[in-house]
Every structure is written in structure tokens, then in C-alpha cells.
Amino acid sequence: MTGGDRETGLPAGRPSGLLGREVAGYRVEDEIGRGGMAVVYRAHDLRLDRTVALKLLAPELARNDTFRKRFAHESRVAASIDHPHIVPVFDAGETEGVLYIAMRYVAGQDLAALLGREGPLPPAKAGRIAAQVASALDAAHAHDLVHRDVKPGNILVAEGTDGDHPEHVYLTDFGLTKKSLSLTGFTTVGEFVGTLDYVAPEQISGKPVDGRCDVYGLACVVFETLAGAPPFRRDTDWAVLWAQQYDPPPPLSELRPGLAGAADAVFARALAKTPEERYGTCLEFVAELRAALLSGAGATQWEPGRGASGSSAGPVGPPPAPPAWARPVFREV
Ligand SMILES: Nc1ncnc2c1ncn2[C@@H]1O[C@H](COP(=O)(O)OP(=O)(O)OP(=O)(O)O)[C@@H](O)[C@H]1O
Numbered sequence: 001m002t003g004g005d006r007e008t009g010l011p012a013g014r015p016s017g018l019l020g021r022e023v024a025g026y027r028v029e030d031e032i033g034r035g036g037m038a039v040v041y042r043a044h045d046l047r048l049d050r051t052v053a054l055k056l057l058a059p060e061l062a063r064n065d066t067f068r069k070r071f072a073h074e075s076r077v078a079a080s081i082d083h084p085h086i087v088p089v090f091d092a093g094e095t096e097g098v099l100y101i102a103m104r105y106v107a108g109q110d111l112a113a114l115l116g117r118e119g120p121l122p123p124a125k126a127g128r129i130a131a132q133v134a135s136a137l138d139a140a141h142a143h144d145l146v147h148r149d150v151k152p153g154n155i156l157v158a159e160g161t162d163g164d165h166p167e168h169v170y171l172t173d174f175g176l177t178k179k180s181l182s183l184t185g186f187t188t189v190g191e192f193v194g195t196l197d198y199v200a201p202e203q204i205s206g207k208p209v210d211g212r213c214d215v216y217g218l219a220c221v222v223f224e225t226l227a228g229a230p231p232f233r234r235d236t237d238w239a240v241l242w243a244q245q246y247d248p249p250p251p252l253s254e255l256r257p258g259l260a261g262a263a264d265a266v267f268a269r270a271l272a273k274t275p276e277e278r279y280g281t282c283l284e285f286v287a288e289l290r291a292a293l294l295s296g297a298g299a300t301q302w303e304p305g306r307g308a309s310g311s312s313a314g315p316v317g318p319p320p321a322p323p324a325w326a327r328p329v330f331r332e333v
């Protein structure tokens with residue numbers, strides 16, 4: 001299923017092909033990254049003279065009617081949500097048979113890269129990130145928008161404002177997943193589906209999904225930030241699919257000794273196989289997890305910000321320089 005490379009159909013292997021070119025009113029400046037179905041560029045918005053992230057989706061997706069309809073609908077809804085932890089969408093459409101989406105350029109790295117670099121995070125930092133993503137997801141759910149693809153690659157981590165808020169986290173890519181199409185039979189054999197490490201059982205079995213599939217995805221992500229790996233690591237995609245549907249999650253406290261055992265029950269509920277048994281909201285899950293971690297040996301580690309005794313406590317001393325996105329504001333002062 002994930003066999004083959006992450007071919008997008010876009011100028012694959014020739015990332016420079018588009019550099020310097022104008023696409024839908026944006027001058028493509030640099031490739032930021034690519035996933036299984038899109039390439040993301042840093043680009044210059046020629047109308048408004050600003051930097052944006054321009055995502056070009058693989059041409060095959062423009063030919064998939066289900067995807068097109070959802071793309072049009074969900075980019076409109078995503079653009080209508082004004083939330084500090086959701087990447088603002090500026091523009092979305094189609095040009096020369098390619099679907100594109102222009103959004104705020106977030107200077108930083110995604111959570112996958114952060115975990116690759118830093119490994120399991122101190123609980124305080126994991127908690128700050130979890131709470132921000134949870135608030136974004138709950139806000140989306142309040143607009144009847146289900147993300148469907150919560151995973152580290154869709155969580156962008158930028159510099160925060162001060163020692164109390166060392167990072168500012170953005171969630172991106174609402175509804176932009178092939179998984180829900182693929183797993184319900186729209187994908188031809190061998191097509192790239194993406195990671196299955198965060199996919200909820202009901203998505204796998206093709207049942208209707210609601211916000212609780214994002215509770216599940218978020219729980220997988222938070223588990224990974226604390227344990228260093230998502231709950232169900234297996235040798236093959238099929239084994240992962242099986243485990244997501246039938247295996248109980250491993251106890252976090254065994255994988256990361258020192259964390260309160262009470263957290264295991266919280267993950268067991270957030271990762272319940274049936275949505276009805278999970279937490280009703282993402283913030284409820286994060287609040288319960290926080291309470292659980294505070295209840296045990298690792299108690300104070302979860303405390304966010306400056307007051308934390310965990311290793312990611314904010315630095316004491318003068319406030320750090322403003323983050324990149326705030327620089328224009330600071331310069332004016
Ligand atoms: N608004 C943005 N600002 C800055 N970087 C971004 C932005 N959006 C995406 N990126 C970067 O581009 C990378 C590629 O994004 P993309 O969504 O194509 O792939 P993915 O989410 O990693 O994988 P998948 O194709 O499975 O969804 C992201 O991992 C992220 O690092």
C-alpha cells in the first residue's frame with residue numbers, strides 16, 4: 001500500500017521545475033516539502049506582496065470527483081475558521097488542472113521533523129503542543145469539520161511568543177487526505193495512501209466519521225510525542241490496520257517509565273475502538289491526560305511554561321527575541 005515512492009505526479013524528482021514560475025498569481029520560490037499527494041512551496045503572493053505557502057495537489061486528485069468536491073467544500077470551511085492554532089487559508093482553486101491552496105507560511109518545522117530531531121518530548125512540551133492542537137480540532141468540530149488526518153506532518157511548530165509559550169502550534173490540511181477515499185475503496189492497488197499510524201478504526205472500516213476520529217488521531221500523536229513512537233508500530237501496513245482495529249494500545253507507563261500509570265487509562269479511552277467510548281472532545285482528553293500525569297510520580301512535569309519543573313520549562317531571564325512572524329510588528333514599535 002505504501003509501496004513505491006511518494007510519487008505525486010507533480011514535477012517529481014525535479015523540484016526546481018517550478019521555481020521562479022508564476023502559478024495562479026504566486027511566484028514559486030522554494031520547495032518546502034512534499035508528501036504523498038502534494039508539494040508545498042514557499043511562494044510570493046504577487047497581488048498582496050507577501051510570502052505564502054502554496055500547496056499544489058497531484059493532478060490525479062483533480063480528476064477524482066469525490067476529492068474535488070470535498071476539496072472545494074473543506075477549503076471553504078477551513079478558510080472560514082479563524083483560530084490561532086489553525087493555519088489560515090488565503091485562497092484555494094484550480095489552475096491548469098491542478099488544485100492549489102495558498103495559506104500562511106509558517107516558519108518552523110513540522111512535528112514529525114521535531115520528533116525526528118528531539119525524540120520523545122519532555123511531558124510539559126508534549127502537553128503544550130497537545131493542548132494547542134486539541135483546541136484547533138475542537139474549534140473545527142464546532143464548525144462540523146472533521147480533520148481526518150491528524151498526524152505529526154500536519155502539525156506545524158513555530159516559535160512562540162515568550163518563555164511561557166515557547167512554541168506556537170498550527171494544524172493544517174483539513175480534509176486533504178486520500179485515506180478516507182482509499183480505505184473505502186476508491187484507490188487503485190499500489191497507490192500511495194499515507195501513514196496508517198494515526199488512522200481510527202472507523203476510518204479503516206469505512207464507517208461514517210465524526211470529530212471522535214480526530215480524538216483518536218490526536219491520541220496517537222500525543223502518545224508518540226511521549227513514547228517516541230505511535231501506539232501501533234508493526235512491520236507491515238496490514239498489521240498496522242489490524243492493530244488499529246483490534247489490539248489494545250501498549251501501556252505508555254511501560255514504554256516511558258516515570259510517567260504516571262494513570263495516563264494509561266486515559267490513552268485506553270482516547271484510543272477506544274468504538275467512537276462512543278472515547279472522550280467527547282479533544283480538550284477533554286488533554287485535560288484528563290494532564291490530570292493523570294499530575295497525579296503520579298512525574299507530577300510536576302506536565303506543568304506548562306515557566307513554572308514547570310520538567311526539562312522543558314521556559315527559560316528564566318529576559319524574554320527571547322520575537323518569533324519570525326512577529327518581527328514586522330516589533331519593528332514598527
Ligand atoms: N503552511 C505551511 N507553512 C510552512 N510549511 C508547510 C506549510 N504547510 C505544509 N508545510 C510543510 O510541507 C510539508 C509537506 O506537506 P504535505 O501536506 O504535502 O505532506 P505531509 O502532510 O507531510 O504528508 P501527506 O501527503 O501524507 O499528507 C509539511 O510536512 C510541512 O513541513
Ligand SMILES: [Mg+2]
Nearest residue numbers: 035153154173
Ligand atoms: Mg500535510
